[in-house]
Amino acid sequence: xxxxxxxxxxxxxTEVKAMLPHHIELLSLDDIxxxxxxxxxxxxxxxxxxxxxxxxxxxxxxxxxxxxxxxxVQSLNNEPGVYSARYAGVSHDSNAxxxxxxxxxxxxxxxxxxxxxxIALSLDHEEVMFLGICEGEIIKELRGDSGFGYDPIxxxxxxxxxxxxxxxxxxxxxxxxxxxxxKLIDYLSK
Ligand code: ITT
Numbered sequence: 001x002x003x004x005x006x007x008x009x010x011x012x013x014t015e016v017k018a019m020l021p022h023h024i025e026l027l028s029l030d031d032i033x034x035x036x037x038x039x040x041x042x043x044x045x046x047x048x049x050x051x052x053x054x055x056x057x058x059x060x061x062x063x064x065x066x067x068x069x070x071x072x073v074q075s076l077n078n079e080p081g082v083y084s085a086r087y088a089g090v091s092h093d094s095n096a097x098x099x100x101x102x103x104x105x106x107x108x109x110x111x112x113x114x115x116x117x118x119i120a121l122s123l124d125h126e127e128v129m130f131l132g133i134c135e136g137e138i139i140k141e142l143r144g145d146s147g148f149g150y151d152p153i154x155x156x157x158x159x160x161x162x163x164x165x166x167x168x169x170x171x172x173x174x175x176x177x178x179x180x181x182x183k184l185i186d187y188l189s190k
Contacts, residue, residue: 001025004032006052006066011148012177016067019172019181024188032060045070045082046129049120057122065121065184069176071150073101073138075110094149101138102153111137113154115176119184128187132179147171
């Protein structure tokens with residue numbers, strides 16, 4: 001079975017590929033010659049995941065899934081949420097995003113946060129959504145250098161390590177993307 005994973009984020013691709021059973025051949029956007037930046041104009045992560053998956057299905061006529069992920073910080077009214085990639089203005093500048101988040105949290109006692117992943121599957125014109133949530137907190141300084149994005153400041157509940165201090169496998173076992181991916185894999189195996 002061939003499936004496109006509609007992401008330009010190489011870290012996401014690596015995480016997801018490591019979880020998929022071998023009988024599923026995972027194709028990247030590069031593999032199908034898609035260099036466009038698929039616009040994320042939705043108001044929720046679910047909407048954006050559907051937008052990305054359907055774009056690939058409609059343009060390339062291929063079965064596809066897409067992931068949209070947001071970090072929701074409780075004391076910031078669930079910001080940055082759907083704007084996680086462009087929180088500091090410029091898209092995908094993780095250092096700037098982290099800096100802005102830490103600065104906005106400076107005087108807040110409540111540092112609870114959660115990652116939420118929506119995975120949309122477009123398979124033979126059927127659309128299915130899978131969600132994964134990981135609760136945790138935003139620590140005050142950066143720790144670890146694995147992972148990507150907000151990983152160095154996110155410590156999942158019940159652990160004394162940030163995602164950036166964990167192996168890929170540990171992050172997938174407890175993380176938002178891993179949870180959503182296991183639901184997708186379950187669905188595909190039926
Ligand atoms: P695609 O849309 O091409 O998949 P993206 O990087 O734009 O890639 P998202 O819109 O889903 O992906 O993610 C928004 C941002 O949230 C992303 O740029 C990261 O900074 C952050 N992010 C997403 N998943 C994360 C994770 O597992 N750990 C830490 N930060 C994450």
